[in-house]
Amino acid sequence: MATSSQTGGSRRGRALRPARRLALSVRFIGGESNGSFARRLADANGIPDEEFWLMLGTCARKNGVPSDPRYSDGYLNAPALERLAVMAGRSIAELQHALPNLRPRRLLAAGDGPAWDWPWDASGSYLVRVCELCARVKGTTLDAYLASEATWQVCARHGRWLDNRREPGTGAIALAALPEVIEAHRQRLLMERRLGAGGRAAFADAYALLSCWWNLPSLRSPAWHTRRLALGPAGHDHLRVAPLLFYPEAVRLAQALAARERRRLRHTLADEHDGAWLARTADLIDTWDIPADPALHTLAIWASHHPRTSPPRKRAPATPPPPRPAPGRHRPLPAPGTPTGHDLDTTLGERSCLPWQLGELHTTSLTPATNGWTLTSRA
Ligand SMILES: [Zn+2]
Structure with missing residues (x-):
């Protein structure tokens, strides 16, 4: 002792x-x-x-x-x-x-x-209160805290949304009424396990895109309102529950971004592939009842950070395309704006190539322009 x-x-x-x-x-x-x-x-x-x-x-x-x-x-x-x-x-x-x-x-x-x-x-992490049920399993009655990449975390085991609100009545949010959030979390973990840093970057980018859409009321999916009602009193604090409400769409969009990114990094993202990918993603956004045109404008901003690259010079005309790397053996090649290492030491915001943060309400607007849309930040 x-x-x-x-x-x-x-x-x-x-x-x-x-x-x-x-x-x-x-x-x-x-x-x-x-x-x-x-x-x-x-x-x-x-x-x-x-x-x-x-x-x-x-x-x-x-x-x-x-x-x-x-x-x-x-x-x-x-x-x-x-x-x-x-x-x-x-x-x-x-x-x-x-x-x-x-x-x-x-x-x-x-x-x-x-x-x-x-x-x-200190940068690089946020404090999030550990799920009380998990803490009890570990034999502690003290409040314990996570060093988290975001201001929230999901406890999939106990179906709870965790953050670090300290006001009375702001404990973990039960997700029993929203099984799709737990399922989305499982899908995200699978993707990140499979793709490593590339998967984590895709989620960070998708989270930034969804944050931007949430900030613009006209781009919010009706499903988020329905989920908020399902949370009962816990749903009253809009900003607190926002990431929870759009989590399923963020994970689904991350999977779509990752699919394009893998193709891009293999240098096999031709014009027609990119066009087909964009059409599929527009259909996906449409199923969420989010106006596709302005949302696709923000997606185009993401794509501009992930431009198509020229394939490596062929050694001979008959050279076959490079074999697909064995799953789990290769990390994706570095991409502009993509963290290449030590990405676990960053927050979601630091990991993304996009600047949008949740809660920039009334500071951002998206307006039709002659050649598409204009996204502006009002200081
Ligand atoms: Zn737990």
Whole structure:
């Protein structure tokens, strides 16, 4: 059992004692934030939060203190991560697998010895409250938090929509009345597992497109209104539930974007293929009762970020087309505007080539123009 005597030498300017394994470990909650994990580990071992962080190292900022995992997250440098691994009784690889904010790109730059910080302006993730039912399964009664790529997450196991609203009555939203949202989530996970970074980029782009459409009331699908009513009182906060309402369409559109993208990256996206793809996508949008013409204008903006490329020069006239890569063996080639690596360390917004964010209501308009449509942002 660790005691406060372990922290005795950890004050600034004094050498830390070697880290020791704490008496009790805690189970991982996949995707958890560092601060949330540290708080659960400290709590299990009866160690006050501040003392726990001083056992990891010193704050990289003068007079810095650990903050509340509800509002921000704590970041470690590599030596502090080594100490956490010892204290938690886990390998560094296990910790980095379970806790996104411990991944190499999110570690603090090496300083003088083990150090940590709780910056207010950290990018790359949002805090989302863990599903209470999942947390209970993991044996914790404390509120736990995820370091998430979006301001929301889906718990498919318990059918709940998660975010980080703190007002009374804003717990997880039950999705029992909207099984299509859970099914869409399964489809998205399948696509992202199959296509890796390419699939994740396709969803990020589709999410930006749906956000743009949602921002423009004339482009909203009637299905979103129906779903909102099905949520009951939880549906009253329009902006909060917006991503939930259009999630099925976002995933379906992501699949369509990914199909074009795979063809484009294989250099087999000829004019006629692109035309047929656009027609199919227009039909799809039509089934959602969204006005296809203005929606297709925003899709054309997406396509302009993913232009057709020339095929590699053939070695001989009879050279057959390159064989299709075996599933799962190849990552897609980099595309303009497509994250090529480390994309897991980004938010959905950072991952997309499109600028549209949900909630830019009254700041964006789409108007007919002589040669199509014009999308403008009003400052
Ligand atoms: Zn759950």
